[in-house]
Amino acid sequence: MSAAPAIELREVFKSFGKTQIIRGVNLAIGRGERHAIIGPNGAGKSTLFNLVSGRFPVSSGTICLNGADITGLKPYQINRRGLSRSFQITNIFHRMTVFENLRCAVLWSLGYRYSFWQAVNGLRDANERAAEVMEGIGLARRRDALAGLLSYAEQRALEIGITIAGGAEVILLDEPTAGMNRSEAAHAVDLIRRVTAGRTLVMVEHDMGVVFDLADRISVLVYGEVIATDAPAAIRANAAVQEAYLGTAANSH
């Protein structure tokens, strides 16, 4: 078993027109690590996620997943290699039930591909896996509710459920607690900790409480560059980080 990191970015650049958003990011995230990416608004955190998950192509540089180059692959190809992501703005299948959302999220990973010769209700493993995830995210009693009619917190939970249902080894969560109140966020953190146990987790998060609670290591992204990557305590003590980001955040609270 090689010790290749779960995710590795080498000299990654991304421009939209003349605007450079990501300016030479180098980052290695180990397997099983819980890694948080923080930074001020507009630092390029979501863009970084979009590059890693294949939503946008990179302008230059290389991205590797478990040592294999995934630069330029389509989102579904990257997903099939074991990377799954959630979205900052809830991205679910609105006109389908909770259960159906989760079942759709497990079908490919269980090898059913584009089958049109098997009845989906008869796929025992898919149904069991979907039910298990539904239980795990606490939506079992909303099984047959349409996803579009769920409360905001429930939709966020479903969003995480869809992301982890396929059993991907690497999970990217984009602001999983955005828009939640304290108790909802605490509940979400608990959920994230449970469902990502034993997997590699990378998350973008604004809530510093959540970040320092969950992360093994933290990267600070400022104007498209990673200015520090370290353990939470060291990040808190880092002068450059304090100046660029935490200082202002600490003052405002």
Added chain:
Amino acid sequence: MNGAVLRFKPLNVGRYVTWGLFALVLVLAPVAFPQGFAITMMSQMGIWIIFALSYNMLLGQTGLLSFGHAVYSGLGAYFSIHVLNMIGAGAFAFPVTLLPLLGGLFGLLFGVLFGYVTTRKSGVAFAMISLGLGEMVFAASLMFPSFFGGEGGISANRMVGKPFLGITYGPAIQVYYLIAVWTFAAVAAMFALTRTPLGRIANAVRDNPERAEFVGYSTHMVRFLMFALSGFFAGLAGGLSAINYEIVAAESVSAQRSGGVLLAAYIGGVGFFFGPVIGAIVFTFFVVYIAGLTKAWLLYLGLFFMAIVMFAPGGIASIVLMNLNVAKHGLFGRLWKPYGWVAAAGLLAFLGFVAVVEMTYHLSDTGGGTMKLFGLSFEVKSLAPWLAALATLGAGGFLYRLAWNRFRGEWDDIQRIIAEKAP
């Protein structure tokens, strides 16, 4: 364990009952309506049920708005009629009973061919490409008369090959039952398809293509497969129409037919599997029956379509389901009277409207003279019938508003009660 079994049973029984009833209706329809006219119309309904359902595999299930679906049914029909002619000429032997399957395979072939390119796009771009492709095939049908038969089309005789158990497909009733069997099989197959991994992922792609990509699915591949399979069922409907009419002309690949199937599916309701079945029946009724009564049938169909789009965007199926929901809660009794008033006022307004339309048509056609309408004979250029018609329309419209407001109040109240009952 026991509870699970008990919970499952009624569902399955319900399904057997539904499909059993569907089969029974198909079998008994010609007994109930044995007139030649009715048999012809019901044959056409069967073909349109398959066609509209195949269209809804795209629109309702995958979220693809196509303006060129007639291409696949039409080409399936053209190839079928050529095969029919070849069988007739003794080139080879093939049972006519299975000819629709060949039509389906040709539909599938063109679905694969054109679909691979067109399904790279979705949304407006897909709609525009489908329109362009439809026009292209229609133009080709007039450019290559040796295959398409030009304006006159290609005709054939369906009574070819050896009769099997006395079935020659000479009498219309035999063709009806051929269509009925294929309709049942195709509807069952298309329903089963909605409950497969591909069927469900197609819904996911419809709802949120981006998310579907992030759970491992290529949206292009999903759209392409659904498109190709939809082409198969459209081609099947085309094969049946070749047998039914014994002629296939350029009209069968026309934009008019592509628009027709969109209308049929939408009127029935694209959000429900059985919606297009209802739509196909209503649409065929318009095309065959109403068209036989009045020249203005297309106007009535267009207005009906507009009314559905504006007031019941879920189609007839959604109206049926909403009322069933009221009945399930035992509250339908409260609606009888309001419905009665709405129907009576609506009928009055409708009669006035029809009178105005028909008199206008008659006037523009003949420039005057006597006309017959609703059993009355009158001079179309005189003032009295116009005043009577407009007065009926006005009074009907006024009463309709009153009746509708009353109905609406009752309906909203019932919905509130149902919502409060929900857990």
